[in-house]
Amino acid sequence: MLDVAILGASGYTGIELLRILSRHRHVRVVHAGSRQYSGRKVEEVFPFLRGACGGLTFGDDEPSGIEAELFFCALPHGASMDVVAVLLERGKKVVDLSADFRLKDRLLYERWYREHTAPGLLNEAVYGLPEFYREEIRGATLVANPGCYPTGTILALLPPLREGLVYPSGIIIDAKSGVSGAGRKAALETQFVEVSDGFHPYRVLAHRHTPEIEEVLCVLSGEKLRVAFVPHLLPVARGILTTIYATLKEGVSTEDMKRVYKEYYSKEPFVRVIDGGGLPDIKHVRGSNLCDIGFRVDEERGLVVIVSAIDNLVKGASGQAVQNMNIMYGFPETEALDVLPLGL
Ligand SMILES: NC(=O)c1ccc[n+]([C@@H]2O[C@H](COP(=O)([O-])OP(=O)(O)OC[C@H]3O[C@@H](n4cnc5c(N)ncnc54)[C@H](OP(=O)(O)O)[C@@H]3O)[C@@H](O)[C@H]2O)c1
Numbered sequence: 314m315l316d317v318a319i320l321g322a323s324g325y326t327g328i329e330l331l332r333i334l335s336r337h338r339h340v341r342v343v344h345a346g347s348r349q350y351s352g353r354k355v356e357e358v359f360p361f362l363r364g365a366c367g368g369l370t371f372g373d374d375e376p377s378g379i380e381a382e383l384f385f386c387a388l389p390h391g392a393s394m395d396v397v398a399v400l401l402e403r404g405k406k407v408v409d410l411s412a413d414f415r416l417k418d419r420l421l422y423e424r425w426y427r428e429h430t431a432p433g434l435l436n437e438a439v440y441g442l443p444e445f446y447r448e449e450i451r452g453a454t455l456v457a458n459p460g461c462y463p464t465g466t467i468l469a470l471l472p473p474l475r476e477g478l479v480y481p482s483g484i485i486i487d488a489k490s491g492v493s494g495a496g497r498k499a500a501l502e503t504q505f506v507e508v509s510d511g512f513h514p515y516r517v518l519a520h521r522h523t524p525e526i527e528e529v530l531c532v533l534s535g536e537k538l539r540v541a542f543v544p545h546l547l548p549v550a551r552g553i554l555t556t557i558y559a560t561l562k563e564g565v566s567t568e569d570m571k572r573v574y575k576e577y578y579s580k581e582p583f584v585r586v587i588d589g590g591g592l593p594d595i596k597h598v599r600g601s602n603l604c605d606i607g608f609r610v611d612e613e614r615g616l617v618v619i620v621s622a623i624d625n626l627v628k629g630a631s632g633q634a635v636q637n638m639n640i641m642y643g644f645p646e647t648e649a650l651d652v653l654p655l656g657l
Contacts, residue, residue, distance in 0.1 A: 315642055318344035318379050320396060321387035323371065325497045326410050328359055329631035330385050335365035337635070337649035339642070344379045347371040376400055383641075385634055386410060389496070391427050397455065398431040406641060407455050408634045414438035414457035415525050417532075425521045441637040443646070444468060444581055445533055450640045458637060459529075461629030462488050462522040462544060465555040467529055468584060468604045469621035472577040474534045478569055479559040479617060481538035486526070488555040489545040491595070494625045508548045520544050551626050552595030557619040567610040570617065574606065582647050583628060583636070593622035600624060601654040602632035624654075 317334070321327045322345035334342050345366075350358050351373035355366045376384070376396050384400050386393045386409045393411040400407050416422045419432040429435070439453040440446055442464065450456055459467070466486050473479045489512075495503045502508075523542045530538060547554075571586075578584040583602045587593065593605035601624060608619040623629050632650055639646045 314341045315339055315383060316341055316343045316381045317383045317385065317638070318342070318346065318376075318381035319385045319387060320346040320376060321389075321392075321410075322355075323347035323350050323358070323497070324387055325493045325626055326630040326634075327385075327387040328362075329626045330387060330634065331355060331359075331362055331366060331369075333627075333631055333635050333649050335362065339644050339648065340638075342366070342369060343381050344374065345369055345371050346373065346376075346379075348373045377403065382406065383408070383638060385631075385638075387631070394429060394431045394434075398434060401434065401437075401455060406453075408441065408458055408637050408641075409438075409455065410458045410630055410634055412460060412521065412525070414455060415440060415459065415463075416528055418528065421524050421528065425524050440529060441633060442467060442529070443633070443636055443640055444578070444584060445471065447640060450637055451643075453641060456634075456637045456641065458630065458634045460522045460525050461490065461494055461553055461623070461625040462520070462542070462555070463525045463529060464629050464633065465553045465604065465621045465623045466526050466542075466557065467533075469555060469606050469619045470530065470557055470559070471533055472573040473559070473570060473617070473619075474530065474536065476573045477562060478565045478573060479561055481534065481536035483560055484538065484540045485558040486540055486542045486555060487545075487558070488543070488553060489547040490553045490625055491547050491549040491551040493551050494553070494629075495546075508546060511548060512545065514543055514545045517543050549595070551624050552599060553623050553625045553629060554593065554595050555621045557621075559617050559619070561610065561612075561615045561617050563615070565610075565615075565617075566612060570608055570610055574608075578606075583650070592620050595622045595624070596656065597654055598622050598624050598628070599655045600627065601652055602628045602636060602650040603654060604628050
């Protein structure tokens with residue numbers, strides 16, 4: 314059995330980790346970190362986990378004193394970097410769900426977030442997108458779990474970009490996220506009355522996931538590019554639908570697009586490319602670690618519209634984090650993640 318700890322276990326991604334890991338046959342959660350609920354039973358605070366956590370109690374122990382082999386850090390960005398540095402010094406492995414180790418370029422991180430106190434670890438961190446970094450993840454000590462918007466975007470865009478079917482310039486990413494993407498902390502703009510029955514863009518061309526999307530796409534495609542990224546707040550609890558507009562290179566057909574997606578994803582357990590022209594729906598991935606991808610080609614106008622759907626808390630966060638752990642420890646990659654979406 315692998316002993317794991319979850320820091321930030323009372324947040325949305327932390328709770329989701331508890332839910333997923335309760336089904337894992339090779340893992341035991343020995344510490345659920347929370348300041349606000351310290352001393353209280355997990356299943357008392359979150360009754361939907363009743364009977365699933367074996368009497369586990371939230372605790373606020375110093376990370377340096379927690380006996381676990383692997384740590385999931387589900388803390389806000391900025392709170393994670395110091396903790397991760399301490400854990401790595403102790404020889405622990407970490408899957409960090411925050412943005413603190415996702416960017417390789419320290420100055421870029423500091424421009425979009427804040428001062429970095431452990432910049433020496435940026436190069437050690439492996440970007441935890443298994444579909445493109447599986448081999449590196451296998452031997453990693455620190456995995457930087459991707460952001461939710463970047464996951465849906467990169468999985469959708471990278472095959473045609475890498476294979477030179479679309480131009481790297483002029484790409485528009487129009488994404489919509491459920492409210493859990495903003496985390497569990499109370500904030501006026503995510504309250505029910507503010508969000509329900511409405512639908513609006515936010516941080517237009519200024520969202521922090523823009524540099525992450527650009528950096529990873531540049532590294533993996535070998536193309537220098539900038540994107541227009543526009544997120545929207547969707548009045549649902551979970552799910553991200555991403556619609557990407559790109560210009561096709563001359564002569565590229567629907568068949569070419571089908572071929573590259575098949576090449577990249579036919580063996581991937583969590584990516585479903587929709588055959589027959591169907592398009593994704595967040596409802597069809599809800600509660601699962603799946604990423605659904607569909608597209609439409611307009612050969613006459615040289616345009617392609619690519620659409621992806623993920624559950625932001627699963628493939629966009631905690632499910633992908635467990636997938637990364639499975640790869641790091643040689644467990645079956647689908648362990649604890651092999652569930653169908655809720656569908657409703
Ligand atoms: N929500 C998503 O869809 C999503 C997707 C991908 C990545 N992420 C990233 O994953 C991380 C966690 O996200 P989340 O949505 O789960 O956030 P969240 O709901 O706000 O939960 C974060 C938890 O961390 C603890 N915490 C907050 N500030 C802390 C501090 N300074 N020191 C120690 N603990 C602190 C809090 O628990 P206590 O107050 O009980 O200690 C809180 O419950 C973030 O970095 C986020 O950007 C989120």
